[in-house]
Amino acid sequence: MSLDGYLAGPEDDISWLSIAEQEGEDYGYAAFTKGIDTYIVGRKTYEVVLNLIGDFPAARQYDACYVLTTRSFPEREGITWYNGSPSELLRDIRRKSGKHIYCDGGASVVKAFLEEGLIDEYIISILPILLGKGKRLFQEGFPKHLLKLKETKTFASGLVQLHYTNKPS
């Protein structure tokens, strides 16, 4: 996100993410996704990616890929359209093989998961920019969560990666 908390500028603009593009630097993304079996994303993020690159690689990359939506979509290989509560989805996934679940956002999905207290680890990358307006990663209205800082990483591009777990209560 930007320092002021946006994951996208006005009109879903994510071109500013390029300020962190550095040859050979993936910010640990490949290593992180290697440990993931299940991917969850919101319908809007799905469409933004699809419009941007004409493909949705996550559909092939993970054992299971869920797109949260209340609309109905035609079948698409590798994708399960899901219209239900996040906690039910997690129960279903855990009953199967899903152990390492990557919830990629965007804002509505993050809010839904935070509302039900379903996130146990947070990896937040802060880019050196103030956008001033756009779509906030953390929408308003979920309950308070105490966190425990696990690790911070600083990169040459000025990106700072903050890694938290939920604080055991």
Add this chain to the structure above:
Amino acid sequence: MSLDGYLAGPEDDISWLSIAEQEGEDYGYAAFTKGIDTYIVGRKTYEVVLNLIGDFPAARQYDACYVLTTRSFPEREGITWYNGSPSELLRDIRRKSGKHIYCDGGASVVKAFLEEGLIDEYIISILPILLGKGKRLFQEGFPKHLLKLKETKTFASGLVQLHYTNKPS
């Protein structure tokens, strides 16, 4: 601020700041304020501090202390009530002795200064908590600013301090 960008919870609640209170740890605040000659703060922050501790130490601590407000207040030693634009204030201050100006917020003051591009350094402390609601440090509606990461510091409490300058254009 909290990880989700709030400087105060609902009803100006700042009690959660206590999660970062550690004996003997001031997060570099004393060293930072030693280099400061001029202090600028908004009327609301002024009142929150005054209500909380019954005093406003900044009025004695710095050569000059400006409280931005459109209301009229009785005279108070050490404080200049200021009702004008941030850029005019900075011009005035720089014409006098003011070289190291600490703009302490809150949100409206930060926004006003960002709107006019008047901040050249940012020290942002992120506490390990998601508040879910409250008053955002970065209000919406100022122009985009590219930043340069100068330094990050991580503390035992889980507080992360990010230090940016404006990126030279």
